[in-house]
Amino acid sequence: MQLTLKTFLERTESFLPQNExxxxxxxxxxxxxxxxxxxxxxRQLASALARLGVKPGDRVATLGWNTYRHMELYFAVPCLGAILHTVNIRLTDEHIAYIMNHAEDVVLFVDPDLLPTVERVAPSVRSLRHIIVMDDRPAPLGDCDYESFLATGDPDFAFPEIEENSPCGMCFTSATTGDPKGVVYTQRGLYLHTLALCLRDVLAISEHDTVLPVVPMFHANSWGLPHAAVAVGATIVLPGPHPTAADILDLIEAERGTFCAAAVTIGVELYAQLKKKPRDISSLRGLMLGGSATPEALMKRFHNEYGVPILTAWGATEAAPLATITHVRRSVFEAGPEERIKVRIRQGIPVPGVELKVLDDCGKPVPRDDRHPGEVHVRGPWIATEYYRDKRSRDSFADGWWRSGDIATQGSDGSIRLVDRAKDLVKSGGEWISSVDLENELAACPGVLEAAVVAMPDARWQERPVAFVVPLQESGELDPDILSAWLARRFAKWWIPDRFVVVAALPKTGVGKVDKRTLRERAAGLAL
Structure with a gap:
């Protein structure tokens, strides 16, 4: 038996066809x-693609939201033997054109509200032969609408036999520096990644779940949740185009969602929205937040006020994306919620199937004392070993290991604690300051909703930290002296930011992370 995605689809088709x-x-x-x-x-969609001339190995791109049509493409394209390239809709036109040309996409499926982007970009994509608009009405651009295209296929189409090491998916990094880099996933890699998500000590996705993947389907396989949900026949609730925090909470309440996954920034917005208008989210067995370290204060708020535990993991586009998960050992679990939260604010231990090491600047493993930081390296059957047609980034890989660029310490239990991205550490007077530690402590300060810390150029110390802080209440005020005193309870004086800038909201990247590049540019202006 080959380890391919079609086996998941066929299992659910045979045994769980009535789930929703x-x-x-x-x-x-x-x-x-x-x-x-x-x-x-x-099956009908795969047949229509085959009749269009799509062959095994061809790249089929999507530019779309989390919808049922996008979900159909998640399996139709790989089960045909082609490669699904999910394009980040929030990249610049220049980057979208770059990655579509680099991938050599031959077909593009696009949601109607994203057609203006396609009109600007498509003429410069040399390989593109067909455009299908994901709608049921005649399209002003491209070949035809999705439903008309679907009607050309055979609903009894038999998927071809595919070798498990064949490529089936492609994502590009969000390009915080330079051009985006492509990562290709194999059938076997995504199959094993899917099985890992369903393990009890990972995400425990099961047929009993109602899964709400808020994390975009155009980013890192939507953290693998569409594959896992189909594999076990879980109910899936897709938030659709332009979902707000209010929309997400309404869906959780109405559909009795049991598992929801989103960026940390979305978690912050969900909490703020709950304070404005309460909802019943008691059905949630877990809220998974990722993309950055989850503040301890946010975990306590969700647990104490709503009884919802927040799960933390670590990964990346290069890791398909899950590499680690916070595992609460039975002794800690029995010790109570406070002890469990101390574990869950960390990034955890490797997911079964993944190897991990944290190395210092000399390439030696750091002590498991939670004091010595190093760069996280991982390898495994679904971890990238190279970037797609990119010789410039070979230093990111060695002997099957991917060098993540994330800096972490390692505890006595082997779990890692994210300290920072290498580029986000603040080096002041030759000493390192962790922006993550400062952000987490600021988020726990009364009156603070979220915070971001970046480096500001300094003539004497080279760099000094500056904090951008969002108040919990709209039009709220935050006293810099109070913020400084709050941090002084835990950190040395030289760690305390020189500036506290109160903002209505933090800028976000295309995948919902705080846009620190924009904040660094603003901080540089403050130093003038």
Missing amino acids: IVSRQADGQLFRYHYADYCRRT
């Missing part, structure tokens, strides 16, 4: 259908 998929539409209405319909349409 729910998709929020652009008008806010909900579209519902069963896995029996989903699997039939997925």
Whole structure:
């Protein structure tokens, strides 16, 4: 037996056809259908692609939101033997054109509201032959609408036999520096990654779950949740185009969501929205937040006020994306919620199947004392070993290991604690300051919703930290002296930021992370 994604689809098609998929539409209405319909349409879509001339190994791109049509592509393209390239809709036109040309995409599926981007970009994508608009109405651009295209396929189409090491997916990094870099996933890699997500000590995704993947389907396989949900036949609730925190909470309440995954910044917005308008989110067994370190204060707020535990993991586009998970050992679990939170604010231990090491500047493993930082290296069956057609970044890989660029310490139990991205550490007077530690402590200060710390150029010390802080209440005020005193309880004087800038919101990247490059540019202006 080959370890391919089609085995998951066929299992659910045979044994769990009546379970449901729910998709929020652009008008806010909900579209519902069963896995029996989903699997039939997925076969029909693969057939239509084959009749269009798409061959194994061809790249099929998507530019879309978390919807049921996008979900159909998640399996139709790989099960045909082609490669699904999910394009980040929030990249610049220049970067979108670059990655589509680099991938040599031959077909593009696009949501209707993203057509202006395609109109600007498509003429410069040399390989692109067909554009399908994910709608049921005639499209002003491209070949035709999705439903008309689907009708050209055979709902009884038999998927071809595919070798498990064949490529089936592609994502590009979000390009914080330079051009985006491509990562290719194999059938076997995503199959094993999917199994890992379903383990009890990882995410425990099961048929009993109602999974709400808020993390975008255009980013790092939506953290693997679409694959895992289909594999076990879990109910899936897709938030659709332009979802707000209010939309997400309404879906959790109405559909009795059990597992939700999103960026940390979305978690902050969810909490703020709950304070404005309470909802019943008691059905959640877990809220998974990623993309950056989750503040301890946010974990306590969700647990103490709503009884919802926040799960933390670490990974990246290069890791498909999950590499570590916070595992609460039975002794800690029995010790109570405070002790469990101390574990969950860390980034955890390797997911089964992944190897991990934290190395210092000399390439030696750091002591497990939680004091010595080093760069996190990982390898495993779903971890990238190279970037797609990119010889410039070979230093990122060695002997099957991926060098993440993330700096962490390692505790006596082997779990890692993210200290910073290498480029986000503040070096003041030759000493390192962790922006993550400062941000987490500021988030715990009364009246603070979230915070970001970046380096500001300094003539004497080379760099000094500056903190951008969002108040918990709109139009709220924060006293810099109070913020400084709050940090002084825990940190040495030279760690305390020189400036506290109160802002209404922090800038975000295309995948929902805090945009520290923009903040560094603003901080540089403050130093003038």
